[in-house]
Amino acid sequence: MHIDLATYAAREPLAEVCIIGSGAAGLTLATRLARRGRRVLLCEGGDQVFTERSQALYRGESVGDPYIPLDAARLRFFGGSTNHWGGMCRPLDAYDFTAKPADARTAWPIGRDDLAPAYSAAAEILEVSPIPPDTPIPGLALKRVHFSIGPATRLKAKYADEVARSPQLYYSRNTNLFGLETRDGRITGAVVKDYTGGEYRVRARHFVLACGGIENSRLLLWCNRRSDGRVIRQAATLGRYWMDHPHATLGRALIFAPAALGLDASQSVFLAPTPAMLATRGILNCGLRLHRMSPEDGEALASELALIAPRLGERLRRQSPDSRCGVVLRAAWEPQPHPESRIELDDDDRDALGMPRSRLIWRKTALDHHTVRECVLALNDYLRRHDIGRVQLATWLADDTLQFPEDGELAGRHHMGGTRMADTPEHGIVDRDCRVFGQDNLYIGGSSVFPSSGHANPTLTLVQLAVRLADHLDARLG
Amino acid sequence: MPPAYAMECAAMPLSPAPFDATFVSPGLTRRRLLAALLALGLLPVSGSPARAVPAKAASTTADGWLLAPGDR
Numbered sequence: 001m002h003i004d005l006a007t008y009a010a011r012e013p014l015a016e017v018c019i020i021g022s023g024a025a026g027l028t029l030a031t032r033l034a035r036r037g038r039r040v041l042l043c044e045g046g047d048q049v050f051t052e053r054s055q056a057l058y059r060g061e062s063v064g065d066p067y068i069p070l071d072a073a074r075l076r077f078f079g080g081s082t083n084h085w086g087g088m089c090r091p092l093d094a095y096d097f098t099a100k101p102a103d104a105r106t107a108w109p110i111g112r113d114d115l116a117p118a119y120s121a122a123a124e125i126l127e128v129s130p131i132p133p134d135t136p137i138p139g140l141a142l143k144r145v146h147f148s149i150g151p152a153t154r155l156k157a158k159y160a161d162e163v164a165r166s167p168q169l170y171y172s173r174n175t176n177l178f179g180l181e182t183r184d185g186r187i188t189g190a191v192v193k194d195y196t197g198g199e200y201r202v203r204a205r206h207f208v209l210a211c212g213g214i215e216n217s218r219l220l221l222w223c224n225r226r227s228d229g230r231v232i233r234q235a236a237t238l239g240r241y242w243m244d245h246p247h248a249t250l251g252r253a254l255i256f257a258p259a260a261l262g263l264d265a266s267q268s269v270f271l272a273p274t275p276a277m278l279a280t281r282g283i284l285n286c287g288l289r290l291h292r293m294s295p296e297d298g299e300a301l302a303s304e305l306a307l308i309a310p311r312l313g314e315r316l317r318r319q320s321p322d323s324r325c326g327v328v329l330r331a332a333w334e335p336q337p338h339p340e341s342r343i344e345l346d347d348d349d350r351d352a353l354g355m356p357r358s359r360l361i362w363r364k365t366a367l368d369h370h371t372v373r374e375c376v377l378a379l380n381d382y383l384r385r386h387d388i389g390r391v392q393l394a395t396w397l398a399d400d401t402l403q404f405p406e407d408g409e410l411a412g413r414h415h416m417g418g419t420r421m422a423d424t425p426e427h428g429i430v431d432r433d434c435r436v437f438g439q440d441n442l443y444i445g446g447s448s449v450f451p452s453s454g455h456a457n458p459t460l461t462l463v464q465l466a467v468r469l470a471d472h473l474d475a476r477l478g
Numbered sequence: 479m480p481p482a483y484a485m486e487c488a489a490m491p492l493s494p495a496p497f498d499a500t501f502v503s504p505g506l507t508r509r510r511l512l513a514a515l516l517a518l519g520l521l522p523v524s525g526s527p528a529r530a531v532p533a534k535a536a537s538t539t540a541d542g543w544l545l546a547p548g549d550r
Contacts, residue, residue: 251542305543308539308541308543308545308550309543309545309549309550310550311548311549311550312545312546312548312549312550380544384544384546387546390543390544390545390546390549391543391544392541392542392543392544393538393542393543393544394542395542397542398538398542
């Protein structure tokens with residue numbers, strides 16, 4: 001049910017779970033707990049629809065590699081960024097949870113088996129289609145992988161009625177977290193603000209912060225400062241190991257035998273390295289995307305290639321244009337988790353509520369460059385060895401300098417890390433149950449807990465984590 | 479997960495040594511990166527031509543085409 005915050009707070013009720021944020025993680029948690037009879041307080045900083053007043057709180061500075069404006073990369077109202085997401089889903093690979101040979105910091109404290117029981121529920125929430133198993137391609141170090149594409153489920157539309165009608169779910173909009181009170185390793189209350197100067201205190205047995213992969217870090221950094229470091233006692237990694245999936249065009253290719261890669265039946269084909277390739281080439285995970293060109297563009301590419309390579313051109317002239325195709329090579333890859341990529345508080349710029357804005361420092365690394373280049377070279381190796389195609393590298397990959405494109409899509413708007421999951425508080429902010437180290441009743445929901453990202457879009461995994469967290473909280477409440 | 483990948487995953491060696499490259503900087507070239515990777519044992523010393531040949535190999539044209547011997 002919708003509540004008036006002032007009236008609710010005046011009664012000083014004790015919710016069983018207070019959830020901050022009504023995006024994919026927050027709505028999953030709130031609805032699942034309320035259905036089990038749990039008394040839930042759900043606080044959304046925005047309104048039911050987009051408002052400039054709320055969205056403006058997402059403005060921030062980016063001072064690292066070129067990045068999407070922070071207030072354009074996410075949405076701050078009921079449903080969160082599921083109001084504009086693209087709906088691509090794929091679970092992380094089992095080896096994404098392990099310490100990869102190229103960088104052991106990719107390890108999670110949990111494995112894919114720990115998330116497996118939450119898969120069907122998460123797939124139902126996001127309306128994920130059955131995803132075919134990965135397919136080896138003989139002779140190629142990359143395998144063919146698949147995604148569920150669409151329908152981009154809008155959780156606002158899916159859950160608005162349930163949230164409005166549930167007698168167990170107290171929903172307060174325009175309610176912004178501004179502080180956490182703590183005593184003896186427990187959160188005793190949350191300070192929330194509306195936009196009219198009202199400041200209130202809400203109580204709960206458990207609190208979950210589920211505000212997205214940038215805001216979780218920002219809010220915890222701020223709440224920790226306000227509490228003189230008592231919310232997060234070991235905060236060395238707070239805000240750090242921040243990640244997004246870099247996106248870039250890697251080049252083009254002319255494929256003489258499209259069927260070998262499945263391009264005869266599909267407009268786009270996705271490839272990814274096998275675990276063996278991760279080890280032998282010293283790379284992280286990568287989604288290599290082959291997008292078929294129009295026949296006209298494909299033939300223009302063939303003509304260009306024939307001019308540069310006349311003897312190959314002779315062969316191409318004898319081949320029917322219908323039997324080949326041009327492709328654009330793109331990639332979305334697993335970034336190296338690194339402490340210097342981080343969210344900070346910008347003390348020179350505060351939002352309308354008085355909280356320092358986010359400052360993002362995101363930097364891709366030499367391993368990022370190596371990862372994506374090795375993947376396209378593996379494809380080239382296969383095409384040349386079987387004489388079924390040629391690759392043209394984009395300038396930034398062909399050069400001997402380690403540069404990245406500075407325009408174009410840049411990244412997937414997949415905000416991850418900052419409050420990473422770890423075995424010990426020296427290495428992360430939350431434990432394997434998404435509980436903040438040193439706090440008995442404070443949890444984090446969302447992709448900010450990812451220690452590493454694989455190459456798959458993160459929403460399915462973060463909803464799996466939310467389903468698992470709902471089970472955990474329900475069990476703890478008894 | 480298909481059993482073949484499960485087996486591959488189980489067989490994957492886990493290195494305790496993290497890749498400790500710095501962020502990309504103008505002074506860090508592919509050659510120096512590859513040298514660092516080789517020193518860490520993260521790249522095979524021998525391998526397919528695609529792995530062994532650096533970007534500016536003779537088969538790479540000025541506009542980035544990776545040609546095979548005999549293409550020209």
